[in-house]
Amino acid sequence: MPGIEKPYEVKNIRNVLKTNFDGEDLVELCQDKIPELCGCFESSMSPQKKINLIIGHFLKKDDFTPLVNAIKERKPDAFAEFEAADTEKRTQPQKAYEVASIYNFDLSVLVEDCIEELFNNQGLIGFGVPCNSSVFLSNFCERVKHELGRSRIRVKQPVMINPISTSVDKAVQTIGCRYRPALNEFDILVPVQFTDRTMGELFWRKLHNKFLNEGNCKNRLIIVMGMYEECVVSENMKMLEEPVFKKLHILQWVRNIVHKMGWQEDVIQNWSDEIINQCSHEFKLDIEWVYDYLGSALEILKEYSEQDLSYNLFKQELEQRSQ
Helix, strand or coil, rough: CCCCCHHHHHHHHHHHHHHHHHHHHHHHHHHHHHHEEEEEEHCCCCCCHHHHHHHHHHHHCCHHHHHHHHHHHHHHHHHHHHHHHHHHHHHHHCCHHCCCCHHHHHHHHHHHHHCCCCCCCCEEEEECCCCCHHHHHHHHHHHHHHHHHHHEECCCEEEEEECCCCHHHHHHHHHHCCCCHHCCEEEEEEEEEECCCCCCHHHHHHHHHHHHHHCCCCCCEEEEECCCCCCCCCCEECCCCCCCCCCCHHHHHHHHHHHHHHHHHHHHHHHHHHHHHHCCCCCCHHHHHHHEEEEEEHHHHHCCCCCCCCHHHHHHHHHHCCC
């Protein structure tokens, strides 16, 4: 059985341990199959904390095969239930709204540059993107998470730095202290925005110095900052290209949905032209308008995912929601 990476598969493993292994079972499991963890178990530790340690151990290894095999050996009936649930979930065909999820909309060049930089790097890693849109940063981070493997990374809520509620020092304290313990188990990804153009360089310098003073960590703290074009960029931060959506990206996104829904081929060009007309400003696709449109379309596809949805009905619903 191959290594398990998808989040629902990890969830199934956690569930089978929780429902079929008590505290003593978990200790015996580790004694037989994961001896390096035995010293981590305290006598007062709850079964849930033991399970968390076991799951975290195999997340770091990025291979759940030994654990799954151990479950099969010690609890064959429990393993049979797990395998059935796991296989059913992984073999379910994707719905149209899943195939064309918003974070899958084309960000390929930016994501490739970001992930290329992440290889063989640990500790604090910073990226600047010349786009301070919250919806863009959110979807960009989800796309990076998807590409890296959802079970291995945690995306935190965006940090908005402003003079009134969240100063630079408070943001550094939040990220540098509150998030640091989680770095023992996962990569952490934090989108950061600024209301003042002068704050970006100051924030990064202070956060970078804090990590230099406190020592590095074994996992990655990835900071993605929405930057203004004229912002000063630190030499130890990677500046990514400005995100640009093209008409081809619209066409590809529409085509995926049309093929999945079984609609007529002529819908592809007609619908693509409609999106381009509605989401263009000064002859360019506006990122926030595109994301707003995609969100409305996917919301309808999700609501009708268990029903037959014609293109005409879909279009009627879309027009009603845009009024």
